[in-house]
Amino acid sequence: MSEQELPIGASGREAGQRSPTARAGGVGLGARLRYGVIGYSYWDPQLTRNRDRLPLARVTHIAELAPDRRQAAEGDYPAARVTESVAEVLGSDVDGSAVVTPIRTHSSLAKQAIEADKHVFIHVSWLSPSKIRGFSVVGDRQMVVYDDVAATDKIRVFDHDVDAPDHTATYGEFQLSYRYGDIVSPHIDWAEPLAVEARDFTEAIREGRSPRSDGREGLRVVRVLEARDRSLASGGAFVDIGQEEP
Numbered sequence: 001m002s003e004q005e006l007p008i009g010a011s012g013r014e015a016g017q018r019s020p021t022a023r024a025g026g027v028g029l030g031a032r033l034r035y036g037v038i039g040y041s042y043w044d045p046q047l048t049r050n051r052d053r054l055p056l057a058r059v060t061h062i063a064e065l066a067p068d069r070r071q072a073a074e075g076d077y078p079a080a081r082v083t084e085s086v087a088e089v090l091g092s093d094v095d096g097s098a099v100v101t102p103i104r105t106h107s108s109l110a111k112q113a114i115e116a117d118k119h120v121f122i123h124v125s126w127l128s129p130s131k132i133r134g135f136s137v138v139g140d141r142q143m144v145v146y147d148d149v150a151a152t153d154k155i156r157v158f159d160h161d162v163d164a165p166d167h168t169a170t171y172g173e174f175q176l177s178y179r180y181g182d183i184v185s186p187h188i189d190w191a192e193p194l195a196v197e198a199r200d201f202t203e204a205i206r207e208g209r210s211p212r213s214d215g216r217e218g219l220r221v222v223r224v225l226e227a228r229d230r231s232l233a234s235g236g237a238f239v240d241i242g243q244e245e246p
Helices: 044-052 068-076 086-090 103-115 173-176 193-207 215-233
Strands: 005-010 031-038 057-063 081-083 096-099 119-125 134-138 142-148 153-164 178-184
Touching: 031 044, 031 086, 031 193, 044 057, 044 068, 044 096, 044 193, 057 086, 068 081, 086 103, 086 193, 096 103, 096 193, 119 193, 142 178
Parallel strands: 031 057, 031 096, 057 081, 096 119
Antiparallel strands: 005 119, 134 142, 142 153, 153 178
């Protein structure tokens, strides 16, 4: 896995009591949910933009330590309160918070947000020179290849199969057992992934439910990544992840 983009959402307080909005069944109909964004550097403006453009949400607070990035945030969101204080954002009337800061700060900031009774969304990116996100499904008659980072033709269906001969004496005869047919790329409606996850998290807050990619799902993914690192450090040794629920 060369890169993993991991949205981790905790709708209310998943490990304990639910937040006021969840207990009330979500944000009132017609009211725009208020977001506070913590961090506004490299990737953060993309997440901020997708939240502010939602019909039922808006970004009202942004916290950023770097003066030049605060200035950029003020220019991009003149109606939002831009500050260097995380405590000010979490102490405001925001319904949800988005933490898009360096990974080493996530645990502390997420804990602060939960203790402030705010829904919290964390976005994690592991960077790599090669961005690969896809998989293949191979059947006895066709094969499907999904490439999420492809600009076009994200899904390709290969009409290939293999007719195994009764006997082959040479490699050339064995090659003749493969059949190559057409390649079909069906049309799919494209949507920006960040917009999709922002909409789902916002709807989860409004409806008082857990998002599709919640904190428990994030923990399961992190366990896999940590096990991979331990395996690599041990020369490829088997690492048991376990099946216990987080």
